[in-house]
Amino acid sequence: MAKKITFSPAMIDALCEGSLADPLTPGLAIEVLKSGKKRWRYRRQVARQKVVATIFGGLFPAQSMAEAREWARELNSQTEAGIDPRAVQRAEKVRNEMTVAKAHGLYMIAVHEGRSSRAKRINKPRTIKDKMDVYNHDIGPALGNRNIYEVTERDLIKLVEAKGKTAKVRANRLAAELKVIFGWAASLRGLEVGLETDPSKRLGDLRFPEKARTRKLSHLELEWFLQALAEEERDFQRGMLLCLLSAARISEMARARSDEIVNGVWVIPSARAKNSFEHKIALGPWGRSLMQTNHEWIFPALTIDGPRNNSVWYKCRDRVLARMEKLAGHPIERFTPHDFRRTARSNTKRLKVDFETAEAMLNHVKKGMERTYDLYEMEDEKRNWFLKWEEEVASIAKRVGVAAALGAPGAQTSIGYSFTVRITKGAGGRPSYNFDTAKSRSGEKSSQTNARITFPQMPEKGHRPD
DNA sequence: CGTTAGCCATTACGAACCCA
């Protein structure tokens, strides 16, 4: 019979150097450190493998013998099953460190590399920025420090419902983004996070209602609009008219460049189009004159090198709308530049333009078989439409007496009521004045800005130039 | 006062789904 007690707390106390194995727990031993402190140690060969795993435990007696044995038993169940407990520990460490913030960081890397979704295209910069905004504003502050494996469906629902209190549509976008992030982390694409269950799976069920806009301008409203627009500076006339005549998106108009005009056709490059399809707009003579400029940008900003900021167009709209209400004598429902697209689209039927052309005019993609087999770009049809629409708008302008003021073709020429003067250094250091109007414009190309002179006297309403 | 950043709302593509 073996000695009854070969391993006890008393024996550990008595131990001064070296180590002592626990005869009852394979792999477990206590060892004396140089400092004299005693530490638990686990060392055992992993079953069916050539490797020996060594793991250090806590100090004795802070970690009692019973605790150490329990600890070692757990490790033994792993080594005996052929699992290296060090690998388990590493995985646990990674797991404990996988916060929502870290997982999101990995997700964003995947986004930049185009690995985030099934989509083939890499997200556009604005989309990526929007993703970051949603995270930084709504997800990070609430969940960033949480372990992603411990986030529950309830956590996410709470987040979306809280958002819904102040911004319903945005709450839908938040839910969508949560689905994208957690869905990725739980998918084969996001194995680096390796979420087992996706807590966002059912978030789509709490969608808040959304509604589409229906606003379009009637012909009567267009009359007021054109009259009101006639009092704007020429640049604003040009921009707003271009939106109306081309049915382009505001960003397509505002950031248009001179080199996009090829043989009189405005070619919006794929990079600037919402759907990444190049869009050719063959405008009529009026539209072409509106885009006429010697500057790099069709609508150059005043104080920076670049196009005017979008917001100026909304301010212009505000001024125009206020004048329209004065002309009408009653309030007019607010409209936006995008509503011009709807306005143009809703006029196609009346002007006997077919569905296909109408869709092509808006650069909408073809669906189904049409898309597969019909690669025809409908350039001639679009050209006809833009001319027809331009003549329609011009006739409205003529009817209310602002055709000339707006520079519509066929009307008597006018320089408008205001213009920009660009002052550049000419020969011998003398200032050179360049008049920036639709009709007269110096060939001087300059980005230095300059004085804007607006004539204080506005002609009377209905005034017709001689 | 023009420009920008931040936040909320719409538009619209394309894959999934569904039905004859």
Add this chain to the structure above:
DNA sequence: TGGGTTCGTAATGGCTAACG
């Protein structure tokens, strides 16, 4: 299977306050 509809989400538009 083709063709319409729904669903998920990408890609914009729209508004306002802050900034310099």
